[in-house]
Amino acid sequence: MARPPITNQIRRLRFEHNEMTQQELADRIGMTRQTVAAIEHNKYSPSLEAAFRIAETFGAPIGEVFFWKAEEKDK
Amino acid sequence: MTFREKNAWIAVVTTLVVWIFYFWQVAAAALSGALDGDRVFWLFVWCFGISIVIMLPVNIVAAILARQNMDAPADEREREIDARANKIGLTLLEWLMVGVILSSGLVAGYARDAYAADPAGATAVMLINLMLFALSFAALMREIIQIVHFRMMD
Numbered sequence: 001m002a003r004p005p006i007t008n009q010i011r012r013l014r015f016e017h018n019e020m021t022q023q024e025l026a027d028r029i030g031m032t033r034q035t036v037a038a039i040e041h042n043k044y045s046p047s048l049e050a051a052f053r054i055a056e057t058f059g060a061p062i063g064e065v066f067f068w069k070a071e072e073k074d075k
Numbered sequence: 076m077t078f079r080e081k082n083a084w085i086a087v088v089t090t091l092v093v094w095i096f097y098f099w100q101v102a103a104a105a106l107s108g109a110l111d112g113d114r115v116f117w118l119f120v121w122c123f124g125i126s127i128v129i130m131l132p133v134n135i136v137a138a139i140l141a142r143q144n145m146d147a148p149a150d151e152r153e154r155e156i157d158a159r160a161n162k163i164g165l166t167l168l169e170w171l172m173v174g175v176i177l178s179s180g181l182v183a184g185y186a187r188d189a190y191a192a193d194p195a196g197a198t199a200v201m202l203i204n205l206m207l208f209a210l211s212f213a214a215l216m217r218e219i220i221q222i223v224h225f226r227m228m229d
Contacts, residue, residue, distance in 0.1 A: 032153070034152075035153070038228045044152050046151070
């Protein structure tokens with residue numbers, strides 16, 4: 001399965017929010033810890049709603065959490 | 076491992092253990108000319124009951140260990156995995172059913188030779204069990220596909 005051309009800063013943002021665990025983030029956005037791990041490791045692209053929920057949890061604009069990298073993938 | 080993945084593993088192991096035994100027994104009886112509709116029916120009822128008796132408590136224990144409710148709603152990744160597995164499972168089931176229909180002539184011919192006393196009854200029992208096999212196999216593949224997706228996206 002090809003990885004989606006999206007990367008993210010969730011690991012860094014969790015670190016900056018008192019080392020928030022994946023489980024804590026998962027509980028806040030109503031997902032399983034495994035889904036948060038899959039998003040964080042770029043194995044699963046979240047829906048737009050989930051992406052906004054994650055950004056809202058960190059109090060950051062969505063563009064600071066997720067990045068489109070289609071050009072990199074094409075290289 | 077999420078509760079849903081554990082659920083899929085439990086379904087796969089139970090299906091392999093219980094239903095391989097069931098189909099082995101039915102196939103052996105059918106091929107030896109000793110197929111008995113009543114016996115097959117009760118064997119099915121027992122295997123179905125045993126499947127439920129195994130799966131229900133094991134799923135409850137898995138849910139307790141995962142600290143999740145058995146009826147907790149799936150999140151979007153789990154729903155996506157479920158949808159993909161269902162799509163492939165349904166396509167497989169459609170092809171297997173076509174295969175069962177195409178094999179009905181062969182089954183009826185075999186029943187005429189091996190079960191001269193009641194070829195129609197033997198044909199019905201064999202075709203129903205072929206359909207049951209198609210259903211079980213498609214369900215097994217669906218669960219395996221779910222597990223593969225859970226592993227790939229973990």
